[in-house]
Amino acid sequence: MQIKRLGSAIIVSGPSGVGKSTVCGKVRSRMPELKFSISCTTRQPREGEVDGVHYYFISKDEFEKRIANNEFIEYARVFDNIYGTLAGEVIGRVKAGEDVFLDIDVQGALQIQAAAEQNELLKKVCEFVMLAPPSLEILEQRLRSRASDSAEQIEMRLAKARSELSFYKKYNYVVINDDLETAAADVESIIRSQRSRTDHLPEDFLQ
Amino acid sequence: MQIKRLGSAIIVSGPSGVGKSTVCGKVRSRMPELKFSISCTTRQPREGEVDGVHYYFISKDEFEKRIANNEFIEYARVFDNIYGTLAGEVIGRVKAGEDVFLDIDVQGALQIQAAAEQNELLKKVCEFVMLAPPSLEILEQRLRSRASDSAEQIEMRLAKARSELSFYKKYNYVVINDDLETAAADVESIIRSQRSRTDHLPEDFLQ
Numbered sequence: 001m002q003i004k005r006l007g008s009a010i011i012v013s014g015p016s017g018v019g020k021s022t023v024c025g026k027v028r029s030r031m032p033e034l035k036f037s038i039s040c041t042t043r044q045p046r047e048g049e050v051d052g053v054h055y056y057f058i059s060k061d062e063f064e065k066r067i068a069n070n071e072f073i074e075y076a077r078v079f080d081n082i083y084g085t086l087a088g089e090v091i092g093r094v095k096a097g098e099d100v101f102l103d104i105d106v107q108g109a110l111q112i113q114a115a116a117e118q119n120e121l122l123k124k125v126c127e128f129v130m131l132a133p134p135s136l137e138i139l140e141q142r143l144r145s146r147a148s149d150s151a152e153q154i155e156m157r158l159a160k161a162r163s164e165l166s167f168y169k170k171y172n173y174v175v176i177n178d179d180l181e182t183a184a185a186d187v188e189s190i191i192r193s194q195r196s197r198t199d200h201l202p203e204d205f206l207q
Numbered sequence: 208m209q210i211k212r213l214g215s216a217i218i219v220s221g222p223s224g225v226g227k228s229t230v231c232g233k234v235r236s237r238m239p240e241l242k243f244s245i246s247c248t249t250r251q252p253r254e255g256e257v258d259g260v261h262y263y264f265i266s267k268d269e270f271e272k273r274i275a276n277n278e279f280i281e282y283a284r285v286f287d288n289i290y291g292t293l294a295g296e297v298i299g300r301v302k303a304g305e306d307v308f309l310d311i312d313v314q315g316a317l318q319i320q321a322a323a324e325q326n327e328l329l330k331k332v333c334e335f336v337m338l339a340p341p342s343l344e345i346l347e348q349r350l351r352s353r354a355s356d357s358a359e360q361i362e363m364r365l366a367k368a369r370s371e372l373s374f375y376k377k378y379n380y381v382v383i384n385d386d387l388e389t390a391a392a393d394v395e396s397i398i399r400s401q402r403s404r405t406d407h408l409p410e411d412f413l414q
Contacts, residue, residue: 003341003383129403130405132412132413133413134210135413136413165413168405168408168413169405171405172404172405173400173403173404173405174403174404174405174408174412175403176210185399186399186400186402186403188396189395189396189399189400189403190400190403192392192393192396192400193380193393193396193397193399193400195393196336196380196381196382196393196396196397197379197380197381198337198375198376198378198379198380198381201375201381205339205381206339206340206342206343206372206375
């Protein structure tokens with residue numbers, strides 16, 4: 001007998017230099033069953049990229065039509081291309097009981113929060129996790145240790161990071177990335193704990 | 208640099224036959240750092256019981272005075288004795304950043320919910336977990352397999368269990384005890400995930 005619960009959408013973001021990709025990669029290797037959300041993009045597929053696996057590759061016209069149709073919970077224009085996440089992608093998966101993982105920047109996460117405010121199901125299933133450095137000083141050290149960046153670039157990144165971190169109260173969870181294994185285990189416990197949420201249970205779970 | 212977060216109070220309850228003691232014991236062995244809440248009681252200490260370790264042993268007069276003073280988040284009269292949990296016990300520990308584990312019946316958990324409604328800090332730190340059977344049928348089988356109980360006793364227990372489970376929506380989490388290890392790991396993830404809650408962070412965590 002399997003109880004059919006709603007899955008969760010776990011949105012992880014954090015400023016440049018916080019180690020988001022590394023933590024998300026570690027979470028992925030700890031939880032191989034976890035599905036990553038598949039984004040739409042207007043850019044051309046690269047060698048080896050498969051439609052519906054790496055991205056949904058759609059035309060610019062199609063993308064703009066869907067933006068106008070309010071189908072994206074977040075999107076961003078990057079140079080000549082657009083990238084975004086369809087509401088239907090997240091809703092379909094959580095309804096099927098799957099957990100969806102979104103590794104996304106702070107601007108995207110704030111867009112998803114705004115979308116979730118308008119949709120009861122998204123509101124119930126979206127959990128926002130901010131990855132934060134142990135201190136701003138440590139973040140600064142990490143950014144400065146990237147030899148490739150100029151002093152000016154570092155200042156800009158740091159200012160942006162400060163500004164992004166200032167939104168932390170809009171997130172349900174703040175995970176401090178002091179130690180990689182601990183941070184990944186913290187994110188894993190957040191994802192796993194959502195599976196026991198009362199409001200993810202079907203009404204008739206106890207018959 | 209250690210960020211000083213608030214701890215959590217995790218209240219686990221569930222009906223007779225659900226395996227609450229076994230699951231809580233397993234959680235305890237998985238998380239040796241977890242503090243159990245220490246109750247007050249008016250009964251006499253038994254051989255080997257230490258005041259302030261197993262219970263706070265207090266007189267009946269003292270207990271009644273503290274009830275009148277609204278110091279308990281829950282208490283119960285069992286025959287001639289009273290047992291209860293002091294608000295100060297939980298508040299002191301979570302303020303010190305400790306997680307407190309309360310293994311308590313449904314009546315006690317509902318009392319704690321009512322107390323938490325009146326207290327901002329308790330509201331923030333208390334999380335309620337209902338342990339539930341995979342189905343009512345399985346619970347009935349478990350209760351019937353206890354050879355020592357009469358048919359009438361089993362019916363009474365089952366009716367009580369049904370009534371207790373009906374409060375599940377008042378709990379933040381419902382953990383299904385189908386497999387002991389899985390249920391204990393679910394409870395552990397709930398406890399661990401609380402440590403990353405944004406509202407448990409101090410205002411000045413990022414300096």
